[in-house]
Amino acid sequence: MKLIKATDYKDMSKKAASIFAAQITLKPNCVLGLATGSTPLGTYAQLINWYNDGDLDFSQVKTVNLDEYVGLDGNNNQSYRYFMNDKLFNHVNIDKANTNVPNGKATDKQAECDRYEALIKALGGIDVQLLGIGNNGHIGFNEPNKYFDKGTHEVNLTESTITANARFFATMDEVPKTAISMGVQTIMQAKKIVLIANGPAKADIIYETCFGPITPDVPASALQLHPDVTVIVDEEAYATVAKKLGK
Numbered sequence: 260m261k262l263i264k265a266t267d268y269k270d271m272s273k274k275a276a277s278i279f280a281a282q283i284t285l286k287p288n289c290v291l292g293l294a295t296g297s298t299p300l301g302t303y304a305q306l307i308n309w310y311n312d313g314d315l316d317f318s319q320v321k322t323v324n325l326d327e328y329v330g331l332d333g334n335n336n337q338s339y340r341y342f343m344n345d346k347l348f349n350h351v352n353i354d355k356a357n358t359n360v361p362n363g364k365a366t367d368k369q370a371e372c373d374r375y376e377a378l379i380k381a382l383g384g385i386d387v388q389l390l391g392i393g394n395n396g397h398i399g400f401n402e403p404n405k406y407f408d409k410g411t412h413e414v415n416l417t418e419s420t421i422t423a424n425a426r427f428f429a430t431m432d433e434v435p436k437t438a439i440s441m442g443v444q445t446i447m448q449a450k451k452i453v454l455i456a457n458g459p460a461k462a463d464i465i466y467e468t469c470f471g472p473i474t475p476d477v478p479a480s481a482l483q484l485h486p487d488v489t490v491i492v493d494e495e496a497y498a499t500v501a502k503k504l505g506k
């Protein structure tokens with residue numbers, strides 16, 4: 260694992276975007292694994308800036324996203340498909356047919372999970388996967404568990420996630436209770452992984468992820484076993500590492 264300390268959110272975003280830009284330059288038809296959440300917003304904004312400057316071409320790029328809420332279609336502004344269109348795809352010259360997010364409206368969830376796994380394999384695997392991290396160490400929607408979740412699967416969202424999301428919906432019935440997420444094994448099969456985190460709330464979990472025991476209690480700790488992981492954090496998220504390692 261390489262742990263890179265950025266000065267602030269903007270610097271973290273720029274450093275992460277540089278890795279993705281380099282990947283697109285080296286392999287124009289690469290497969291990018293993408294993430295949602297507030298953390299990657301600056302990374303996507305930076306990639307859009309470089310596209311607008313004429314420095315990046317997404318015309319052959321293919322993408323696979325980590326996860327999607329069950330029950331929401333792509334037109335719902337709370338869906339991860341909507342987020343990706345809104346925050347990245349609508350602003351660059353990517354062919355939307357080359358962008359993939361699990362189908363939250365699929366009637367047969369298991370068939371959709373199997374299709375998504377097969378799709379990633381058919382694309383030749385993920386060249387570089389972007390990850391955010393939850394405060395409890397979750398990646399994608401792989402929450403702390405008794406074991407590491409393997410392939411793409413349907414996940415029961417935790418009560419805290421459901422409660423946190425309730426404010427975005429008119430009624431409780433509309434709030435998604437499950438999601439489809441790549442598993443930890445799916446993520447670990449990416450050739451390269453970039454994990455980004457910022458802010459004091461992420462400081463303890465970044466220490467656990469990089470230096471704690473490898474345990475499904477902290478799903479992101481599995482990344483210690485991957486040969487090519489770069490963790491980019493701002494100074495606030497680095498705080499516990501600095502304290503515990505005396506740096």
Ligand code: GLP
Pocket residue numbers: 294295296297298299325326390391392393394397398399400
């Ligand atoms: C959600 C997403 C994760 C994301 C996490 C943290 O659970 N499924 O992919 O990493 O939120 O989000 P944020 O970046 O907003 O802290």
